[in-house]
Amino acid sequence: MEHEITLVVNGTARRARVPARRLLSDCLRHDLGLTGTHVGCEHGVCGCCTVLLDGRPVRSCLTFAVTVDGAEITTVEGLADRDGRMSAVQRAFAECHGLQCGFCTPGFLCTVTALLKENPAPTDDEVVEGIAGNLCRCTGYQNIVKAVHRAAELLAEEA
């Protein structure tokens, strides 16, 4: 049986017909064509699929699309300004070389966006702890940590 659902994705209401078992990650990627959200493990460990659900980072691979019918979801495609300028977090990642293959990156960007909203000036330990649920196989995290601090700086400057 299929379910008619509405998700407010990046500010736009999107409708989809999905079976109950459709993972939110698959719904975003395949039903709605938003392929920026990546899937690296489908068991909750890697964090590639992290999106913001009503502003909070969650694993879209561990959420059924039907469960969150009506919710607001932000994906990596929705982080830039309306006029397409990359967000401070995105720019900081570019500036600090916080990505290599880019596969983990959307998950980090969503996580860090929420992290800095809650804690605009995190300490080094808070940064490491804040990104500790996301795996990256390429960067060794060094420049991701740098990028989070840099993003905090940019956000403070632009506030």
Next chain:
Amino acid sequence: MTTKLFGAPVQRREDPRLLTGQGRYLDDLGRDALAAAFVRSPHAHARVRDIDVSGALDVEGLVAIYTWEDLPERVGRALPLLIPHPALTHGRTAYPLARDVVRHVGEPVVMVVAADRYAAEDACALIEVDYEPLKPVVGIEEAVQGAQLVHEDVPGNVGAHLVQEVAAADGRGAREAIETSPHTLAFRLDIERSASMPLEGRGVYARWDGRDLRVYSSTQTSTSVRMAVAAALGLPLPQVEVIAPDVGGGFGVKIVHPWPEEVLVPWAAMTLGREVKWTEDRREHFVSSAHERGQVQYVRVGFDDDGRVLGLDVTILHDHGAYTPYGIIVPIVTSTQLLGPYKPGAYRVEFTAVYTNTVQVTPYRGAGRPQGVFCMERTMDKIARYLGKDRTEVRAANFIRPDEFPYDQGMTFQDGRPLIYDSGNYPEMLRMIKELIGWDTFERRPGLGIGIGCYVEGTGVGPYEGGHVQITSDGRVHVSTGLTSQGQGHETAFAQIAATELGVPIERVSVVTGDTRRFGYAVGTFASRAAVVSGNAIALACRKVREKALRIAADALEADPGDLDIADGIVHVVGAPSAAVPLSTVAVLANPLRYAFDEETAKATQFATAAAPDRPPVAEGEEPGLEGRDYYSPIRSTFAAGMHAAIVETDPDTAEIKVLRYAVVHDCGRLINPMIVEGQIHGGVAQGIGGALYERMVYDQHGQLVNASFMDFLMPYATEIPRVETGHLETPSPLNPLGIKGAGEAGVIPVSAVIASAVEDAEGIEINRMPISPSELFELRMG
């Protein structure tokens, strides 16, 4: 050269798309394609008696089910053995779908194609395969005993056996040299399996339009996949194109080709006349791609009072898993790169590559070097301990001196060429790493230890890569090379090379990699070779284009080409900047036209140019267009080097091991982009720490991989990785025009050796097996 981009930390050109969700990874393509899934063997070793698909036929959305018997003869053949070697006397490869016998858990048995992956998995779950279980061979020791066989026709499970010997200056062999040494030691070392584990798994997507086949694959080598697919499907090469889209990490596993899926998915697309896509999931990746590292090493070493190695005799047992599609590259690399920056008096190395009923072994970043370095560095530490000397002193006593380069180690390297180091400065590097970590001022106490590890890495192996550079009439520079990218920033590094060589702003340069439509000849991305081989090829191609541009501009400016230079995309007479012509115009002039499309091209039409009427519009020996192609084929590998040091703390009660500091000094010749190189080092170190303290593939006695998930295969998070401190040394390679060496694998190579060294120092217990967990350290303490 006015635009000094070579060597600058230029921001990456691939980032804007990857940061905004606009990357195009394999599973992002082919939204309407059918999905493939596989029934994979649950047994490590079994005979397939019968396959009953009837239960799956009613699954909604099912399109097709294929077993080996359904495959045409050509498609069903055993996969190629990519790198034959005379010592690989019993090379074996798998069939795309299991033929009679399955030899590891995860081997594909049935292919299902359905409307989507959900339906495909539903069907897989309903297909019943009747297996006759056979006794599996698990672990090196069991394989060596040879009581059970992985392949009936491979006696003793031995796939390959190779002895290499380098005699001492006086002609004596290693064993003889050891016998007569003042001191000798003998010990055994163990390294366990790990895997590349990119966050994006493998994947294949194929489209067939009735005549041409287009295949997208998350691969490290699109050109080779193309040849392999064409061969397997019996298609003429020009009818097959293979594209590597954005690839979410490779680290070695994606250099193997063709994977069963790379043959089967295109074949299914042709057979069904529909687009078909397969996206590997994480569980599949654990059991059906490849692993690496597992070795047992028996070492004997003889040395003098200064710790100088007079003879070294290493016997390696290498676990090759069930198949050898990539030949015996890994144990060859271990055997040769084991020598590191040292020159032992005499060296004998013997390896036996054995089959086991586990996932096949193919290169993972480092490709055998971490094991070799572990062996050599443990040996150095043991000598120091035995003699009561500082560990760095013993190393220094064995170094190749700077004035001894090029240094011939007297062996044959993985590319079949002599193992001759091109350049290096190991004593200086040792001084730097000691200073960076504070070796001489380190205050040792129980539970706090310092460790060191040194390595040399043959990079930039041949046979060749090519580059194509085209300047179009809008002044843009289009660069393409055949090898692929998996996050190494090639689009940026190669654009830096082109911008520097051609004197154009980098914004005007675009780079395409891994697309056989753009460049058909290539080898692939592995062995830290992209920057060296493709980088130099692109530089050479640029030089050709530059020369042609100067020639044409010289004509237009009535100047001597020798008096011209290019800056900011404009060719000008040196010292007379007003006498100038932009490259866009040169590109127009390079291509005499009959038709005009815009203002620029109008300048190149027949009545606009003042071409000499007595000469053909395109001079003899010339080609139209401002473009050039060139290849770089290195005579042999370049040898990068590095030294790492770490300080670790061990908890006296819980036996937890914490890396407090990690320092790296490395030398990869001239740097194209220091930011990217540093990023490669960081990533490598993190993988190394994973391999030293967290990651291992755990098989039970039945051949089940019991930790086939990210919950239990412990790749480190940010919390597990210390800050990495780096220092750089640059000894340019004399072997190539740009003076560069590879850097892609550097970070990972010595980490297990370094951590073992530091833990041993902290604990005073010999560490002979890696990785090491708190539980294992506890058991060691208990004795």
Next chain:
Amino acid sequence: MKPPPFTYHAPRDLPAALRTLAEVGGKVLAGGQSLIPMLNMRLAAPGHVVDINRVAGLDGIEVSRAGVTVGALARHADVERAGAHPLLTWALKLVAHPAIRNRGTVVGSLVHADPAAELPAVLAVLGGHVRVARWDCGRVTFREIPAAEFFVGPMESAVGPGELAVSAFFPALEEGSGAAFHEVSRRHGDYALAGACAVVGVAGARVACIGVGGGPVVIDVGGDLSSAAARVRDAVDPDDDIHASAAYRRHLVGVLAERALRDAAREGAAARGA
């Protein structure tokens, strides 16, 4: 790795949820952070899934002098933020990662009853209980299951078929007592290799250990903390697995119990102004 098909129910209120559970059986879906991985790996294939995320009134976190009552839809992160109980807050920081905690529920974790999970130990050491509801002859009935009876075995709680755990009650720390939680996990955020949470009060000390038995192992250590490690090691029955040997776990849990008891005692003393 896609979940198998199932029939989906999304009741809006408790009676509807319980009726559905009574009629079709089926698996309760709360935060999904344990259930969905199992579905994705096809390790479970329930015919019916009863999604309680829309059931009204289950997301409460009620604080009283007696303790904290956590509703079945209160997420780890919300309970952590509420900071209503120091030991619970401490333990929640050890559970997984923030993104998991944003979905996973405290009650779900108790029902899931992973022997290495933190929250069962907290419930056990505090002597709390879980309130369970069922549909019985046309009406909702409740029962309270004390912690000591709740954790039946590894991955097995006392919640029966057709039942829904609606809340869990964590008793407040007694005046003048302190609590602490220590664990060792391989990576930060992983399930623990072993762990111990302790409550030390005037009357005595209790410790609950994880990762070393079928469920949380509770040991009354009385007033003598000096021999606690040895007694804990005697009381537990750990297994070997791929991450650690039984011998190591036994040793480790003693160390951690000692540390937790020491910290709890120090905190208790501070609370008493001693």
